[in-house]
Amino acid sequence: MDRRHFIGQSAAALGLLAGFSGQARANLQKAEILVIGGGYGGATAAKYLRLFSNNTAKVTLIEPNASFISCPLSNLVVGGSRTLAELTSPYDNLSKRHGINIIQDSVASIDADKKTVKLASGKTLRYDKAIVSPGITLMMNSIEGLAQANKAGVTLQAWKAGPETVALHKQLASMRDGGTFALSIPEAPYRCPPGPYERACQVANYLKKNKPKSKVLILDANQDVTSKGALFKKVWAEQYSGIIEYLPKHNVTAVDAKNKTIKLEVQDDIKADVLNLLPAMSAGEIAVKTGLANSNGRWVNVNFINFESTAQKDIHVLGDSIQVAPLMPKSGHMANSHAKVAAAAIVAELSGWEINPAPVLTNTCYSFVNEREVVHVASVHQYNAAEKTFKTVPGSGGLSPGPTTLEGVYAWGWAHNIWADSLG
Amino acid sequence: MRAKYLKPAILATLYIGSSHWSGLALAQNTDASNLYKRSLAATCANCHGTDGKGVIDGGMPLINTLTSEQMLTQLKAFKSGAREGTIMPQLAKGYSDEQLETIANQLGKK
Numbered sequence: 001m002d003r004r005h006f007i008g009q010s011a012a013a014l015g016l017l018a019g020f021s022g023q024a025r026a027n028l029q030k031a032e033i034l035v036i037g038g039g040y041g042g043a044t045a046a047k048y049l050r051l052f053s054n055n056t057a058k059v060t061l062i063e064p065n066a067s068f069i070s071c072p073l074s075n076l077v078v079g080g081s082r083t084l085a086e087l088t089s090p091y092d093n094l095s096k097r098h099g100i101n102i103i104q105d106s107v108a109s110i111d112a113d114k115k116t117v118k119l120a121s122g123k124t125l126r127y128d129k130a131i132v133s134p135g136i137t138l139m140m141n142s143i144e145g146l147a148q149a150n151k152a153g154v155t156l157q158a159w160k161a162g163p164e165t166v167a168l169h170k171q172l173a174s175m176r177d178g179g180t181f182a183l184s185i186p187e188a189p190y191r192c193p194p195g196p197y198e199r200a201c202q203v204a205n206y207l208k209k210n211k212p213k214s215k216v217l218i219l220d221a222n223q224d225v226t227s228k229g230a231l232f233k234k235v236w237a238e239q240y241s242g243i244i245e246y247l248p249k250h251n252v253t254a255v256d257a258k259n260k261t262i263k264l265e266v267q268d269d270i271k272a273d274v275l276n277l278l279p280a281m282s283a284g285e286i287a288v289k290t291g292l293a294n295s296n297g298r299w300v301n302v303n304f305i306n307f308e309s310t311a312q313k314d315i316h317v318l319g320d321s322i323q324v325a326p327l328m329p330k331s332g333h334m335a336n337s338h339a340k341v342a343a344a345a346i347v348a349e350l351s352g353w354e355i356n357p358a359p360v361l362t363n364t365c366y367s368f369v370n371e372r373e374v375v376h377v378a379s380v381h382q383y384n385a386a387e388k389t390f391k392t393v394p395g396s397g398g399l400s401p402g403p404t405t406l407e408g409v410y411a412w413g414w415a416h417n418i419w420a421d422s423l424g
Numbered sequence: 425m426r427a428k429y430l431k432p433a434i435l436a437t438l439y440i441g442s443s444h445w446s447g448l449a450l451a452q453n454t455d456a457s458n459l460y461k462r463s464l465a466a467t468c469a470n471c472h473g474t475d476g477k478g479v480i481d482g483g484m485p486l487i488n489t490l491t492s493e494q495m496l497t498q499l500k501a502f503k504s505g506a507r508e509g510t511i512m513p514q515l516a517k518g519y520s521d522e523q524l525e526t527i528a529n530q531l532g533k534k
Contacts, residue, residue, distance in 0.1 A: 048466065051474070052459055336470050344463035353456040360523070362467050364511060378511045380518020396518030400510065407510055413484025414471050420479050421469045 028350040029056050031128040034117055036107050036286060038063030038091060041133035041319030041335035044422040048343035050098045057347065059099075062119065064106040065162075067091060068423055071192065072332050073368075073415055074161035078168050079202030081371040087161065089419045097424070110290045112312040129346055132292065132300075132309075133318040133335065134284025135160065136191045142280040143184075149257035155275040159191060171274045172203060177211035179273035182262060184219040184252040185226075186280040189299070191320045191330045193227035194377065196220075196278065198367040201232070204240040205370045216244045217272065219262065221251040227329070228367060228377055228399060235369045235403060252277055283321035290315075295323035304389055306345030306355055307338055316342045325390040328381060329363055333414075336422055337361040337381075359383045361390055366411035373403035374411045464523060465530035471511075476531035492532025499524045 035046045038061050046061040068089045076082035094100040105119045110130065117125045138157055140147040149155040158168040172181060181203050185196045200216050207214045225232055225246070236244045247267075254263035255277060262270045262277070282288060282298040292300045292309050300317040301310040304325060309315045319335030328334060341359040348355045361381040366374045379397035381390035400407060465476070468487070472478045476488045487495060501507035502516035503524065516524065 047474075052462060333470055337467065340463055340466045340469075344459055344466075348456065348459060351455070353453075353459070356460050356463060360464060360467050360519070362470065362515060362518070364471060364515075376511055378514045380515055382518070393518040396514060396516075398514040404510075409483045410510060411483075413479070413482045416479040416482035417473050417484050418470045420482075421474050424474070 027352070028053055028347065029058070031058065031350050032126055033057055033059050033129045033131070033346070034125060034127040035059060035061045035131040035133065036110075036117065037133040037135065037284065037319075038065070038068060038094075038102075039133060039135055039319060039335065040332035040418070040422055041339045042131065043068065043091070043094065044336045044339035045131045045133065045316075045318060045343050046094060046100045047098050047422065048340050049346065050100060052343050052347040055099060057350070058101075060101040060103060060125070061091075061094060062103045062105055062107055062117070062125075063091065064104065064120075066104060068419075069161045069165075070332070070415065070419065071159075071161045071195075072366075073411075074158070074165050075195065075199045075202045076368060076371070077161070077165045078158060078172065078199055079206045079371075080169050080173065081202070081205075084161070084166055087415075089423045091423065093424050107286050110286065110315070112290060112315060115314065128314065129350070130315045131318060131339075131342060131346075132284075132287055132290070132315055132321070133339070134286045134321055136281045136320045136330075137283065137285050137288060138278075139280045139282055142186070143252055143277055144254035144263075145257060146255055146277060146279055149255050149275070149277075152257055154257040154260065155255060155277050157278055158276065159195075159278055159281075168274075168276060172206060173210075175211065175214065175273045178213040179211070180215055180217050180271070181207070181274040182217045182219060182270065182272035182276065184250075184262070184277045185221060186278055187221045187251070188226050189324060189330060190278065190281045192365075193329050193331075194232075194365060194367045197225055197228065197232045198369070199276075200244055200246075201235060201240065201367070201369045204236075204243045207243055208240065212243075214243070216240075217270070218244065218246045219250040219252055219264070219270070220246065220248045222248060224248050227365075228375055231375045231399060231402065232367075232369075235375075239370065281320075283317075287317060287321045292317060293321075299323035304383060305341075305357070305359065306349070307342040308345075316346065318342055325381065327379065327392045328361070328390060329365065331363055331365050333365060333418065334361065334363045336418060337363065339422075357383070357385055364414060366407060366414060368408065368411065369403045372405045372408045374405075374407035375400040375403050376407055376411075461526050461530050465527050468527060468531065472531075487531060488533060490532060492528045495532045496525055496528035499528060 035042045070087040109118045156168045158164040251265040283293045294311045307316045318338040320330040345355045364378045384391045472487045478486045502512045
């Protein structure tokens with residue numbers, strides 16, 4: 001075939017396709033797309049639905065909070081070296097720059113058959129596509145007495161960044177020198193695998209400078225450190241010797257708020273001054289309530305090619321709520337990555353195009369071991385069509401050789417860029 | 425090749441003809457092909473900014489100063505291990521050469 005002939009044929013084919021896609025395009029423009037939850041997953045999905053549709057898709061974002069507060073880096077607030085304000089971004093760029101309709105409200109219920117969403121304020125919205133990105137639920141009942149202890153302000157989780165993050169720092173700051181800060185970790189999977197170990201570093205860093213006779217006690221339900229294990233253990237030995245005590249296979253079952261005592265599955269009770277007890281976690285409440293959590297009643301199974309729930313058609317679920325693929329962490333970076341794959345798939349579907357059969361996800365996670373030095377873990381996940389899941393690429397990804405201040409600079413660079421990518 | 429000077433129909437043909445997304449190429453139009461390329465390049469945006477436009481003085485190396493050719497050279501050097509780094513050598517190894525080429529074409533300075 002000569003070049004002119006080939007171009008002519010392709011142009012003709014293109015004309016046919018253009019006619020077809022013109023009609024499908026109308027579906028894209030007509031569709032009501034509701035995004036529930038404005039975290040790393042939901043905010044990114046809303047923005048990229050607009051970008052990938054060349055600003056033609058109608059997108060509404062429902063989020064109860066007035067502004068976005070980042071969970072990544074919030075351990076620095078617990079440790080006292082940074083403020084919550086430094087981790088806070090507004091939502092209004094999504095409406096001003098990207099034409100997204102933002103409703104500050106929470107979702108009371110989803111009717112998947114009628115394809116409607118009822119807001120807490122009472123209003124009902126219709127959807128053609130819903131993206132559900134509600135983060136996690138802290139299963140307070142998984143530790144006996146935790147709900148009451150938390151209500152009384154004795155225990156705190158600070159696992160959703162916000163006022164509790166600041167309150168936990170205040171508890172740390174008012175702890176006596178010689179006291180114990182107990183941090184318990186549930187069995188994996190939970191939000192942010194390295195997060196608790198980073199928190200231990202930040203608390204220990206504060207104690208080393210301000211209350212050197214005190215200690216951090218890590219009660220880990222897991223067999224061993226679940227992420228960056230060798231790196232954290234080296235830091236604990238080199239920088240926080242005598243401050244951090246790590247106890248694996250210590251599963252917290254109950255807490256006595258009055259006596260500030262922690263009960264364990266096997267070992268003797270432990271008394272502590274500050275109790276930062278992380279319970280087991282599940283998909284965000286609205287996902288569970290809607291019947292989407294079809295993996296052990298805790299996490300949401302999705303089709304990884306477009307993140308559509310396997311329980312309900314036209315509901316796509318992102319971020320920490322999903323039943324993860326192998327070696328896929330529950331992280332903000334990963335939620336942002338999920339969102340782009342889902343947004344592209346929804347735009348393709350509503351446009352009448354085949355969905356990208358080879359999506360790619362990345363993950364990057366930085367952990368601060370003190371105010372300035374950082375270690376990372378990174379991975380690349382390519383979709384495997386045969387197994388219908390994402391798999392990490394052999395030979396790719398990995399860890400830092402050790403903590404550096406250069407990675408501390410990159411960690412902030414990552415934060416500023418992902419906030420801008422998700423919300424800017 | 426300076427694709428931006430070509431007429432849209434020819435451009436579409438070139439996209440289809442050169443698509444690494446073989447098997448599907450016939451079913452795609454320019455917009456679908458662009459969506460694929462944009463979504464692949466968006467895997468870089470978390471750290472390097474939406475459409476490769478990073479936050480100025482944000483702490484992360486800016487990539488939108490590089491031409492597509494320069495970017496591809498760097499990405500391949502990270503992948504082969506010729507260029508050292510922190511995260512990029514680890515991430516570059518997760519992409520095929522074709523994917524890196526698509527990313528560089530998408531994000532390089534026009």
